[in-house]
Amino acid sequence: MVKVEGKGGISATIVADSVSPSGKRITTYELEYPRFIHSEFMTHRLFSRNAASSRAIPVPKMIEHIKINTAMPIHWGANQRGMQAEAECVEPISLEALQEFDEPSDSGLFQLINDEVDRAEAWRRAMGDAVYTAEAFHEAGYHKQIVNRLLEPFQFIKVVCTATEYDNFFWLRNHKDAQPEIKELARCMWEAREQSSPNGLWVDEWHLPYVEFYKDSDESYYFIYNSDPDGQQYEQRLSEEDAIKVSASCCAQVSYRLTDNSVHKALKIYDMLVNSKPVHASPFEHQARPMDDETDLDTEGVTGYNNRLGYYSGNFFGWIQHRQLIDENACWDYEPE
Numbered sequence: 001m002v003k004v005e006g007k008g009g010i011s012a013t014i015v016a017d018s019v020s021p022s023g024k025r026i027t028t029y030e031l032e033y034p035r036f037i038h039s040e041f042m043t044h045r046l047f048s049r050n051a052a053s054s055r056a057i058p059v060p061k062m063i064e065h066i067k068i069n070t071a072m073p074i075h076w077g078a079n080q081r082g083m084q085a086e087a088e089c090v091e092p093i094s095l096e097a098l099q100e101f102d103e104p105s106d107s108g109l110f111q112l113i114n115d116e117v118d119r120a121e122a123w124r125r126a127m128g129d130a131v132y133t134a135e136a137f138h139e140a141g142y143h144k145q146i147v148n149r150l151l152e153p154f155q156f157i158k159v160v161c162t163a164t165e166y167d168n169f170f171w172l173r174n175h176k177d178a179q180p181e182i183k184e185l186a187r188c189m190w191e192a193r194e195q196s197s198p199n200g201l202w203v204d205e206w207h208l209p210y211v212e213f214y215k216d217s218d219e220s221y222y223f224i225y226n227s228d229p230d231g232q233q234y235e236q237r238l239s240e241e242d243a244i245k246v247s248a249s250c251c252a253q254v255s256y257r258l259t260d261n262s263v264h265k266a267l268k269i270y271d272m273l274v275n276s277k278p279v280h281a282s283p284f285e286h287q288a289r290p291m292d293d294e295t296d297l298d299t300e301g302v303t304g305y306n307n308r309l310g311y312y313s314g315n316f317f318g319w320i321q322h323r324q325l326i327d328e329n330a331c332w333d334y335e336p337e
Helices: 035-041 059-068 119-139 144-154 167-173 180-195 240-256 263-274
Strands: 002-005 011-019 025-034 048-051 093-105 108-117 156-163 212-215 220-227 233-238 288-290 304-306 310-313 319-321
Touching (some): 002 180, 011 180, 025 035, 025 180, 035 180, 059 144, 093 119, 108 119, 119 144, 156 240, 220 240, 310 319
Antiparallel strands (some): 002 011, 011 025, 025 156, 093 108, 288 319, 304 310
16 A cells, blocks of 8 residues: 655545456545545546545534644635636735623624634634534435535545556646646645555456455465454455445445445445446546456447557446446436336
8 A cells, every 4th residue: 555645634535445367556545635526536537536525424413523634725726817827826814803891882893893813813703703604504404415504614534546547647647837735636646556565466366445465386365464453453355346345335435434344344335336226426436456368348338449548447447437337337328216
């Protein structure tokens, strides 16, 4: 596992990195970045993603998160024409604040005064205003899918991202014209990938985020680390089927920022995702196995061919994506009930 920590709390951690016999690489990241750049990250369509959800995280927990770790700009750009802000602005911000007097004045115990604060403090006060309003909505009985929207500008979001094609992302985002926060994210991702050594997998072996894989000349197996009652870690071996389910379970749990890698939890989440109607298959986009030399359009899981990059499965080139092996993983003939 390789982790690169950047400015302002932005980080990129590689949780799985594999290469096929043909040399095609697939990489899974666990990312932390300000939610206010999430829409830009979502424009990259060859990425498979699962992300922390405002609909899933309880309001008090979300408030705790943003108070401890408030998402802020890493470059406070000065106003100018165009989309890029080159110079930084250091001007103080004028805000009205309540001041309490030791002796009552003609207007009472409190009076509005003009308060000049630095940019970071002004941003934190805006967060405090959002928290105050969110708490009022929460106490009035509104659901977290409403209340947490007020807090999103100040959130860090946790995202699991898997892809075989990252070049266009780096070309666009690890660039001086990109917004500084997503440029910093791209830089961290690039450096992590440069530092990581992908594991070589054969065509019958699986790229599985959050699941370990051991192999030598005599044996190979999937496993996770667990702890005994004394806190000592040990390896728990998994069947291939359970390993895929545990990986998908951990990717799905990103939606509420928890990770329970137990087989029990995996089976429960698998049932919720795959046996529900409609199927919720996005967490199964992160598991994949290499295509072989005999792959063609009739191969199970192959969804198309590209003249430049070859056969693809979903958004992966050179790898069979597990989602494409699940029945009814998407709807192609919708009719309202």
